[in-house]
Amino acid sequence: MVRRLLAVGLAVAGLAVSACGGRVGAPASGNGADIVPLPQFDPNVAIFATVPKNTVGEELPSEGLGTIRSVHWKATLGGFTQRQYSQALGFAPHTKITILNLSHHIEHTLDVVKVIKRPPALFPPNPKLPKNKQGGSTLQLGYASGIIMPGKSVTVTLAKPGIYLIGCAFHYHSGMRDVFVVEPDATPGPQGTPPDPTSSPTVRSSYAP
Ligand SMILES: [Cu+2]
Numbered sequence: 663m664v665r666r667l668l669a670v671g672l673a674v675a676g677l678a679v680s681a682c683g684g685r686v687g688a689p690a691s692g693n694g695a696d697i698v699p700l701p702q703f704d705p706n707v708a709i710f711a712t713v714p715k716n717t718v719g720e721e722l723p724s725e726g727l728g729t730i731r732s733v734h735w736k737a738t739l740g741g742f743t744q745r746q747y748s749q750a751l752g753f754a755p756h757t758k759i760t761i762l763n764l765s766h767h768i769e770h771t772l773d774v775v776k777v778i779k780r781p782p783a784l785f786p787p788n789p790k791l792p793k794n795k796q797g798g799s800t801l802q803l804g805y806a807s808g809i810i811m812p813g814k815s816v817t818v819t820l821a822k823p824g825i826y827l828i829g830c831a832f833h834y835h836s837g838m839r840d841v842f843v844v845e846p847d848a849t850p851g852p853q854g855t856p857p858d859p860t861s862s863p864t865v866r867s868s869y870a871p
Contacts, residue, residue, distance in 0.1 A: 712745045713764075716757055717815075719743050720772060720830065721764040723837045723857065730854030732841070736782035741830060741838030742772075744850040750841040752848030755823045761807055762815040770838070772818075773806040775827040783827055783841050791831035801826060801844065820844045 713719040720742050723729045727748045729740030740748040753759060761772045773791040778784075795808030800821045807816050823845045830838035841851075 713743065713762060714760070716753070717744070717760045717762050718751060718772070719762050719764045720770050720810075720838065722768060722833055723748060723854075725765060725768075726856060727764075728854040728856040729837055730852065732783075732851060734781055734851070735841050737785060737839075737841070738837070739783075739840045739851075740854060741770075741833065742828065742840040743853070745853060747856055748840070748854035750843065750851030752843045752845075752850050753820050754846055754848060755820055755844055757844075758817055758819045760815045760817050761810060763810040763812055765812045767812055769809050769811055769832060771807045771809060771831040772816075772828055773831050774801065774803055775829045775834075775839070777803050778825050778827060780825070783825075785827060785829070785839050789829070789834070791829055791834055793831045801842070806831065 719727075721727055723740035727741055727743055729738055730748050731738050732750060735750060739750055742751060743749055744751055763770050771791070771793060774797070775785065775789045775791065792806040793809055795806060797803075797805035799818055801818050802822055805818065807818065810816055826842040826844065828840050828842050832838075
């Protein structure tokens with residue numbers, strides 16, 4: 663399946679392009695700001711516009727990231743991505759990452775909900791997720807990013823290997839919950855399906871800061 667090269671929803675500086683499933687075109691390099699059109703000679707190669715390297719993008723699933731029902735984690739994930747659509751996140755330990763709010767009008771946070779050892783990812787029904795910044799600048803139990811304004815970002819260091827359940831303090835109940843794997847060779851999971859653009863973003867209407 664060929665995905666057309668889209669920069670939708672990723673109007674950020676430093677957009678990089680990478681090929682998934684095959685090494686075609688120019689690989690993402692550094693913080694290159696160019697969007698490189700890749701040749702579409704292989705219908706089995708999916709092409710993604712990505713968020714910049716070592717960046718987690720977040721927004722409401724209904725804004726465009728969609729959700730994914732993960733068989734591996736036995737949970738529905740949404741609202742966070744390392745590429746274009748919602749997916750489980752994977753980074754190597756000691757990576758310093760940027761959490762980027764992709765929304766144009768909505769505030770978000772990234773809070774650690776729970777630390778688990780293995781699947782399934784059992785998200786508690788009503789966790790206490792602080793909206794203010796807590797837990798320093800290291801991803802750990804008790805970490806909360808604080809409010810990230812639309813288009814803004816915060817950085818956090820992934821000092822401790824582990825499996826973290828994360829969520830947005832504002833939109834945990836609107837599907838912004840995900841799995842964050844920090845271990846050597848961790849890679850982002852499969853991507854979700856984008857929402858139907860003709861459907862109304864009902865989640866957005868329930869937003870209340
Ligand atoms: Cu949110």
